Amino acid sequence: MAIFGDAFATAFSLLFGGDRQLFGIVALSLQVSLAATLIAAAIGLPIGAALALARFPGRQTIVVILNALMGLPPVVVGLVVYLLLSRAGPLGSLGLLFTPGAMVVAQTVLIAPILAALARQTLEDAWAEHCDQLRSLGASLMQSAATLLWDTRYALVTVVLAGFGRAAAEVGAVIIVGGNIAGVTRTMTTAIALETSKGDLGLALALGIVLLSVVLAVNAAASWLKSMSVRRYG
Amino acid sequence: MASILPLQLSHVRLAIGTTIVAEDFTLALAAGDPTIVVGANGSGKSTLLRLCHGLAIPTGGTIAWARDPKGQQAMVFQRPSMLRRSALANVAYGLKLRGMPREMRTAIARDRLCRVGLEAIADRPARVLSGGEQARVALARAWALDPQILFLDEPTASLDPAATRALEDILRAMADEGTKIVMTTHNLGQARRLGADIVFLHRGRVLEHAPVERFFRSPGTPEAAAYLAGELPW
Numbered sequence: 302m303a304i305f306g307d308a309f310a311t312a313f314s315l316l317f318g319g320d321r322q323l324f325g326i327v328a329l330s331l332q333v334s335l336a337a338t339l340i341a342a343a344i345g346l347p348i349g350a351a352l353a354l355a356r357f358p359g360r361q362t363i364v365v366i367l368n369a370l371m372g373l374p375p376v377v378v379g380l381v382v383y384l385l386l387s388r389a390g391p392l393g394s395l396g397l398l399f400t401p402g403a404m405v406v407a408q409t410v411l412i413a414p415i416l417a418a419l420a421r422q423t424l425e426d427a428w429a430e431h432c433d434q435l436r437s438l439g440a441s442l443m444q445s446a447a448t449l450l451w452d453t454r455y456a457l458v459t460v461v462l463a464g465f466g467r468a469a470a471e472v473g474a475v476i477i478v479g480g481n482i483a484g485v486t487r488t489m490t491t492a493i494a495l496e497t498s499k500g501d502l503g504l505a506l507a508l509g510i511v512l513l514s515v516v517l518a519v520n521a522a523a524s525w526l527k528s529m530s531v532r533r534y535g
Numbered sequence: 536m537a538s539i540l541p542l543q544l545s546h547v548r549l550a551i552g553t554t555i556v557a558e559d560f561t562l563a564l565a566a567g568d569p570t571i572v573v574g575a576n577g578s579g580k581s582t583l584l585r586l587c588h589g590l591a592i593p594t595g596g597t598i599a600w601a602r603d604p605k606g607q608q609a610m611v612f613q614r615p616s617m618l619r620r621s622a623l624a625n626v627a628y629g630l631k632l633r634g635m636p637r638e639m640r641t642a643i644a645r646d647r648l649c650r651v652g653l654e655a656i657a658d659r660p661a662r663v664l665s666g667g668e669q670a671r672v673a674l675a676r677a678w679a680l681d682p683q684i685l686f687l688d689e690p691t692a693s694l695d696p697a698a699t700r701a702l703e704d705i706l707r708a709m710a711d712e713g714t715k716i717v718m719t720t721h722n723l724g725q726a727r728r729l730g731a732d733i734v735f736l737h738r739g740r741v742l743e744h745a746p747v748e749r750f751f752r753s754p755g756t757p758e759a760a761a762y763l764a765g766e767l768p769w
């Protein structure tokens with residue numbers, strides 16, 4: 302119990318003492334996960350929309366695969382991205398391995414399927430509701446997709462926030478492709494893993510508190526958005 | 536503008552999987568006063584409107600218009616779907632799809648909302664309106680397109696008597712301005728008040744198409760006589 306108390310004390314002094322190292326780690330984490338979330342949304346939402354509205358052979362298979370990809374283990378993603386980006390790999394010439402760029406790639410691969418699958422579900426429900434009406438008004442498939450993306454914007458922001466939370470909290474992928482290099486690719490999660498194994502529980506716990514706060518804030522934002530949209534738009 | 540009417544259905548058939556939804560719809564709809572479609576639940580009223588409107592593609596027979604009806608027809612669904620935007624924006628949406636400039640479509644939408652008596656709630660989110668209000672928004676939305684023919688699927692099913700009368704007045708005004716009204720209803724009083732001719736459906740077939748007076752005075756088939764006898768008196 303004493304260890305816990307000491308760790309908490311250190312954590313708070315780091316948090317409120319404006320520790321530079323801590324600040325750098327938190328900032329890098331947020332930057333990487335934010336970039337990955339934006340790229341994954343740009344890829345995943347259109348794919349989700351296409352799967353929700355278009356009917357083509359093989360669609361059902363893709364949906365099943367996509368749903369399975371939601372549960373991708375981060376270490377496996379890390380390994381595959383590592384192989385792709387390693388010097389001998391097909392994308393080795395980019396020189397991304399052990400840079401924040403590699404971590405963005407890994408997290409993007411990890412959460413793009415999640416965003417696509419959740420967006421597909423949301424948009425498919427909306428399409429079922431509005432399909433006849435939109436076709437009756439003469440909307441093309443592209444116009445319908447754009448209309449429904451806008452109509453479900455609050456639900457989709459919630460989806461995107463869920464993706465961000467998942468990216469910010471994972472450790473397996475970034476530690477493999479980033480290498481956990483101090484000051485370069487050290488994120489909150491990789492630092493927690495490292496500091497815990499070194500026995501420096503104060504820093505680990507401080508980072509854990511920040512990470513938890515971020516995840517909590519994201520979830521609070523998501524549920525606030527949802528209730529706000531229901532209240533305003535029904 | 537050249538009329539898209541008459542509309543001629545010849546032995547139109549619709550099978551969904553192994554279910555035969557429409558057996559034989561043979562019917563001519565001419566320009567002029569409202570046509571009312573009646574028949575028991577499941578007789579195919581909604582299906583007939585969907586086929587005419589182009590939302591269902593026949594698996595047999597032909598549907599022929601005098602001219603290409605693209606953009607010249609509109610439909611009010613039994614359960615209208617509303618987008619998460621204001622009532623006004625919902626009414627203007629169909630015009631936006633057609634590329635009409637914002638000021639013009641807003642002016643038209645506002646006019647139609649006025650004419651259905653909803654000017655006061657034009658800026659309220661459409662989805663939080665009552666059922667009766669949504670039914671009128673749906674009518675205004677269809678009306679905004681200035682269709683040559685307007686299909687309505689039991690538009691008064693969820694309305695109280697006063698709202699029902701109000702909607703009938705609007706439909707009569709539209710008919711006077713030259714819009715062909717084709718409407719399904721279970722309300723035989725309404726059929727009498729509004730209709731010039733009655734289409735009677737029974738088990739996926741058009742059994743009768745007769746002027747209102749004659750249909751009610753001396754139905755030409757035992758099925759129609761039984762249907763009239765079974766409905767509540769008006």
Ligand SMILES: Nc1ncnc2c1ncn2[C@@H]1O[C@H](COP(=O)(O)OP(=O)(O)O)[C@@H](O)[C@H]1O
Pocket residue numbers: 551554555556557574575576577578579580581582583
């Ligand atoms: N998509 C569908 N799949 C299978 N059966 C359907 C479908 N749509 C309608 N039906 C059936 O076709 C018949 C006619 O339906 P409908 O046109 O909705 O009747 P009504 O509007 O007169 O009540 C009903 O028996 C209904 O169950």
Ligand SMILES: [Mg+2]
Pocket residue numbers: 580581582688
């Ligand atoms: Mg029906």
